[in-house]
Amino acid sequence: MARPKIALIGAGQIGGTLAHLAAIKELGDIILFDIAEGTPQGKALDIAQSGPSEGFDAVMKGANSYEDIAGADVCIVTAGVPRKPGMSRDDLLGINLKVMKSVGEGIAKHAPNAFVICITNPLDAMVWALREFSGLPHNKVVGMAGVLDSARFRHFLSVEFNVSMRDVTAFVLGGHGDTMVPLVRYSTVGGIPLPDLVAMGWTTQEKLDGIVQRTRDGGAEIVGLLKTGSAFYAPATSAIEMAEAYLKDQKRLLPCAAYVDGALGLDGMYVGVPTIIGKDGIERIVDIKMDDAEQAMFDKSVDAVKGLVAACKAIDPSLA
Numbered sequence: 001m002a003r004p005k006i007a008l009i010g011a012g013q014i015g016g017t018l019a020h021l022a023a024i025k026e027l028g029d030i031i032l033f034d035i036a037e038g039t040p041q042g043k044a045l046d047i048a049q050s051g052p053s054e055g056f057d058a059v060m061k062g063a064n065s066y067e068d069i070a071g072a073d074v075c076i077v078t079a080g081v082p083r084k085p086g087m088s089r090d091d092l093l094g095i096n097l098k099v100m101k102s103v104g105e106g107i108a109k110h111a112p113n114a115f116v117i118c119i120t121n122p123l124d125a126m127v128w129a130l131r132e133f134s135g136l137p138h139n140k141v142v143g144m145a146g147v148l149d150s151a152r153f154r155h156f157l158s159v160e161f162n163v164s165m166r167d168v169t170a171f172v173l174g175g176h177g178d179t180m181v182p183l184v185r186y187s188t189v190g191g192i193p194l195p196d197l198v199a200m201g202w203t204t205q206e207k208l209d210g211i212v213q214r215t216r217d218g219g220a221e222i223v224g225l226l227k228t229g230s231a232f233y234a235p236a237t238s239a240i241e242m243a244e245a246y247l248k249d250q251k252r253l254l255p256c257a258a259y260v261d262g263a264l265g266l267d268g269m270y271v272g273v274p275t276i277i278g279k280d281g282i283e284r285i286v287d288i289k290m291d292d293a294e295q296a297m298f299d300k301s302v303d304a305v306k307g308l309v310a311a312c313k314a315i316d317p318s319l320a
């Protein structure tokens with residue numbers, strides 16, 4: 001059986017890391033696409049040359065033409081610009097919206113059957129725009145945010161509790177921005193919910209609140225340290241987890257920016273919700289019940305995403 005084809009649209013920091021991870025995991029043959037000439041070709045060659053030591057079989061190719069993504073099974077989109085210190089994800093909107101138009105049209109023409117994972121920020125608005133520009137089915141276009149935000153939360157919790165990250169599960173929903181909603185009640189260590197761990201004296205409410213806030217600011221913390229760009233290792237790993245769930249029909253329950261129409265009281269918008277990813281893309285939205293405080297936070301986050309979508313429509317009337 002032929003190997004799956006994975007097209008990485010954007011061969012920058014995240015794109016290169018995605019290519020390396022996909023190769024090491026032998027998820028398929030890889031096309032690195034970018035408008036910058038030489039960058040995708042150079043990265044493809046460099047990563048291919050790690051194959052003999054790592055021991056993977058994957059064809060790795062760099063490209064500047066959308067024709068090379070023809071027939072891709074998965075497209076992961078990082079094309080656009082990242083943040084610099086002092087910028088919010090929302091500051092990227094104007095530039096990256098134009099990029100989503102060309103990427104969406106390229107995917108529609110050359111890889112209309114792909115499962116498309118968007119990483120470009122501001123995430124919830126960009127995945128919505130990418131879906132609009134591409135015209136692909138909603139269940140095949142999804143944004144990567146919740147897996148990353150949850151991973152950040154899990155990491156901080158594992159350090160606080162001095163337990164393996166593998167035993168910490170966590171849920172972060174809502175938009176990928178300052179209003180994201182880490183759901184403490186649904187986050188556990190070995191199945192024990194965080195509020196119970198506070199009651200057991202494993203941590204204090206104050207410390208837990210601090211971890212929640214650090215999770216919300218997780219991307220900005222790294223931007224502030226790097227100064228020249230934003231995080232790329234964990235974002236790439238998170239998107240690969242989603243791609244693998246699709247390619248291997250794993251039916252993983254992963255929080256993603258998915259199109260929600262009906263569940264969680266929403267009527268037709270992209271936002272971070274729990275989903276099941278399998279061979280049909282987003283196969284289910286998990287319609288969890290939130291308490292009043294959680295719902296209020298989620299509503300605020302939904303409003304922030306709606307504001308960004310309205311800003312996109314104001315910039316590009318074809319989206320209105």
Ligand code: APR
Binds near residue numbers: 012013079103231
């Ligand atoms: N088509 C294809 N590639 C493009 C386009 C375009 N229209 N415009 C820009 N690019 C490419 C750039 O040439 C660059 O190689 O996108 C790549 C982006 O790479 P980086 O600048 O290294 O950014 P990265 O850190 O990978 O982040 C990409 O993901 O998390 C988000 O906020 C982040 O929006 C940013 C995106």
